[in-house]
Amino acid sequence: MKLETIAIHAGNKIETGSRAVIQPITLSTTYERGADGDYPGGFIYTRADNPNRKSLENVLAQLERGADACAFSSGNAAGNAVFQSLKAGSHIIAPEDMYHGLKNQLKEIYAQTLEIDFVDCTDTEKIRSAIKSNTRLIWIETPSNPLLKITDIAEVVTLAKKNNIIVACDNTFASPVFQNPLVLGCDIVMHSSTKYIGGHSDVCGGALICKELNPFWEKVRNVQTLGGAIPSPFDCFLTVRGIKTLPYRMRGHEENAMKIALFLEDHPAVEKVYYPGLISHPQHKIAKNQMNGFGGIISFLVNGTDQAALKVVNKVKLFTQATSLGGVESLIEHRASIEGPETKTPQNLIRASIGLENSDDLIADLNQALQ
Numbered sequence: 001m002k003l004e005t006i007a008i009h010a011g012n013k014i015e016t017g018s019r020a021v022i023q024p025i026t027l028s029t030t031y032e033r034g035a036d037g038d039y040p041g042g043f044i045y046t047r048a049d050n051p052n053r054k055s056l057e058n059v060l061a062q063l064e065r066g067a068d069a070c071a072f073s074s075g076n077a078a079g080n081a082v083f084q085s086l087k088a089g090s091h092i093i094a095p096e097d098m099y100h101g102l103k104n105q106l107k108e109i110y111a112q113t114l115e116i117d118f119v120d121c122t123d124t125e126k127i128r129s130a131i132k133s134n135t136r137l138i139w140i141e142t143p144s145n146p147l148l149k150i151t152d153i154a155e156v157v158t159l160a161k162k163n164n165i166i167v168a169c170d171n172t173f174a175s176p177v178f179q180n181p182l183v184l185g186c187d188i189v190m191h192s193s194t195k196y197i198g199g200h201s202d203v204c205g206g207a208l209i210c211k212e213l214n215p216f217w218e219k220v221r222n223v224q225t226l227g228g229a230i231p232s233p234f235d236c237f238l239t240v241r242g243i244k245t246l247p248y249r250m251r252g253h254e255e256n257a258m259k260i261a262l263f264l265e266d267h268p269a270v271e272k273v274y275y276p277g278l279i280s281h282p283q284h285k286i287a288k289n290q291m292n293g294f295g296g297i298i299s300f301l302v303n304g305t306d307q308a309a310l311k312v313v314n315k316v317k318l319f320t321q322a323t324s325l326g327g328v329e330s331l332i333e334h335r336a337s338i339e340g341p342e343t344k345t346p347q348n349l350i351r352a353s354i355g356l357e358n359s360d361d362l363i364a365d366l367n368q369a370l371q
């Protein structure tokens with residue numbers, strides 16, 4: 001089936017007894033056994049599985065064209081499940097420009113058990129030269145947060161396959177609508193469903209989707225059920241509800257973002273715009289090749305220092321100054337402040353999550369803030 005159809009139908013119909021059209025929220029933590037001690041309803045205990053999580057995992061697996069999905073209570077919990085499934089002493093290659101929360105997870109929680117190298121993943125040669133005999137995982141994030149760098153997924157997959165290395169891709173910025181890394185050969189896709197997948201800034205969640213069932217995936221599933229970082233039935237319900245409009249929302253985000261990126265690129269107060277849809281983006285061709293759309297996140301440098309950037313984010317009226325992204329409302333933030341003093345993100349960088357308001361209103365707001 002095509003994406004729009006999957007988004008609307010694949011998250012329903014786990015329990016058909018009541019003939020409810022929409023998968024109801026099942027809050028029960030436990031499920032009754034049959035006379036012979038089995039579980040005729042297919043569920044045992046809510047941490048292991050429940051109808052709402054199953055409906056969410058069904059739709060996620062289908063959207064990414066994968067074999068199975070695991071839903072988590074956050075994007076970070078999803079990333080954690082991959083890292084925790086590696087043997088102690090394994091070497092990981094991860095991007096230099098990586099979502100800071102996951103980068104800090106690697107640096108602070110895994111520094112003693114895993115070997116980690118952060119490399120510029122826009123250059124496959126740099127990944128090649130970072131490979132060691134104990135490299136088990138290449139983690140990529142494309143487009144990356146916050147610099148919108150693009151990694152050539154197929155090229156990394158070819159390199160990894162030759163060396164028997166797992167490739168996992170953080171696909172949060174692209175969403176399953178604009179990029180399907182499993183189809184390009186990755187083993188695992190990760191999402192922060194807090195962002196586009198949920199889409200309404202009202203539910204925190206994460207997901208992993210696998211290309212095929214294998215022993216590594218069994219470990220991931222074990223980290224989910226035994227580690228217990230699971231989303232609640234209500235979280236799953238909200239996420240499935242958000243997914244129904246995901247394909248249409250993504251088109252709207254992209255249409256608005258493209259107009260705003262062009263507006264910013266022409267603005268005299270703007271030094272540089274990072275958006276993979278612009279011809280000026282250094283990996284525009286790769287993005288065009290591996291994506292069906294460029295997404296709704298734009299980063300840009302304003303002329304001047306952090307003070308100039310802070311002035312702009314304080315002056316906008318329609319954009320809300322807040323972290324996060326992927327909701328229907330536009331958000332804007334001075335990225336270096338949230339990433340902390342050690343960040344390499346330029347001090348004059350602003351990241352904007354372009355929402356679904358009318359683009360004329362968004363442009364007018366940015367224009368007055370940039371004066």
Ligand SMILES: *Cc1c(COP(=O)(O)O)cnc(C)c1O
Pocket residue numbers: 074075076077099101102141145170172173191192193194195204205206
């Ligand atoms: C937000 C985000 C995460 C982390 O997800 P949470 O749901 O906040 O835990 C991971 N990767 C990217 C690219 C993100 O934007």
